């Protein structure tokens with residue numbers, strides 16, 4: 001590709017709307033343009049990167065027996081009514097009607113579509129296992145589309161679905177996909193971690209997320225340096241902490257005017273925050289819930305939601321708190337609750353002694369609350385959010401925390417969809433059984449953005465070679481020097497003929513402009529063709545990531561450049 005022809009409108013300024021680095025650099029490097037919130041055009045350079053990622057994904061899926069197909073983006077509502085997800089999916093689903101007033105949606109995912117496809121054609125155990133995948137746009141009307149390609153409303157996903165005869169088969173499919181994902185993200189040159197994730201309504205221990213480690217990541221993860229434990233903070237399990245036993249003192253009401261927060265109350269009473277109970281009221285589709293954790297702990301809303309098995313959960317507003325607790329936020333608690341509020345207490349709370357909590361009366365707290373004596377929660381469970389230095393559930397060492405970008409997820413679905421959609425087969429004994437399923441997604445466009453979040457510097461993107469739009473940029477220093485130009489042309493042609501993706505900066509621009517653009521776009525190698533090339537037959541080869549410079553002879557540079565690229 002010649003830069004005079006390349007459609008990559010680079011920008012000098014950082015667009016104000018772009019908060020994260022990948023969004024800024026994708027815009028500045030002329031790789032994407034916004035059409036609407038969370039909806040982008042991929043310009044030629046971005047499209048090349050995406051196709052390279054897709055090629056890696058295809059190779060690894062095919063290696064594990066995956067077969068590529070393509071299903072419709074537009075899906076009839078009937079499929080989703082059958083599984084009940086038409087109503088559950090909520091506002092995140094893009095819905096539309098045809099001219100006959102029939103309901104459709106734009107596929108946010110394809111479990112319904114593929115299960116109905118397979119159920120009508122697969123009848124016998126002999127046709128299983130099956131691993132089918134596609135790479136295609138997905139549509140989700142995210143509440144907060146943001147960060148450019150990271151959280152789009154239209155984005156590219158690879159989704160594979162496995163159909164097995166039994167759970168042993170599913171284990172095998174899951175393991176192969178886990179391995180394939182590990183290979184995909186390694187080949188993309190990313191630093192990532194597979195973490196245990198929350199399986200939500202499906203439950204079980206059947207899901208891992210693949211997280212690219214980056215400060216801008218939306219997900220919190222914990223990991224252990226002494227064993228292989230790693231988990232999404234949403235999922236990470238915690239054992240109860242036992243406070244040292246104390247003599248149970250009688251409860252006492254204390255006036256605490258205007259003292260609302262945990263730190264204020266601890267200061268006011270001159271006690272540690274570990275002696276306080278934090279009480280948070282939530283509104284859910286199953287009524288109002290009071291969640292209790294130790295004062296210095298936070299509520300893990302995903303764990304709470306799983307315990308309650310509710311669809312919606314949000315912090316209650318002041319009015320709800322006043323109605324349900326006859327008090328105000330900051331002064332609510334589990335003791336002497338009159339109403340019908342569900343109380344969920346964290347395991348650690350139940351092992352506290354002589355603690356302090358809100359009195360359900362404005363401006364009052366209760367002292368010497370002893371949970372086992374003074375109230376009876378509806379549910380006692382692990383609902384606490386894990387923190388840095390909490391003990392590893394596997395080996396007890398202190399855990400570390402990091403931020404991650406979820407680029408992929410593997411999931412054991414078991415028979416959730418096959419039962420709902422009656423996707424059955426006849427086993428060896430002629431017995432009808434539901435297929436055992438798994439689903440496995442990779443965010444292809446998010447992976448491109450995540451790669452930038454991990455690979456950039458002040459001058460621009462630093463692409464890993466495997467997914468760079470082009471591996472090499474050939475830059476003649478003087479656009480007027482015909483000898484330099486013809487040598488540059490020759491190198492450009494030879495590298496491309498030898499399978500090295502190369503661009504030629506043939507623009508009539510100052511060298512500084514050309515180098516700046518090459519750095520911004522992030523080609524792994526820059527080759528400068530200057531006076532030395534003409535006089536000494538030497539080219540200057542600079543590595544984008546390290547700034548390291550090599551001089552290669554025109555006689556043997558092709559092999560040298562290839563060898564260098566293979567090491568980057």
Ligand code: ATP
Pocket residue numbers: 109140142149150151152153154155156157406407408409441442443444445446447
């Ligand atoms: P998230 O928790 O980030 O919303 P998800 O768990 O809903 O993602 P999945 O249904 O597991 O996503 O989708 C598979 C993959 O698709 C994700 O691992 C992610 O890489 C990608 N993905 C999901 N939502 C988006 C989005 N809005 N924009 C870009 N990529 C996305």
Ligand code: MG
Pocket residue numbers: 209406408409
């Ligand atoms: Mg996910």
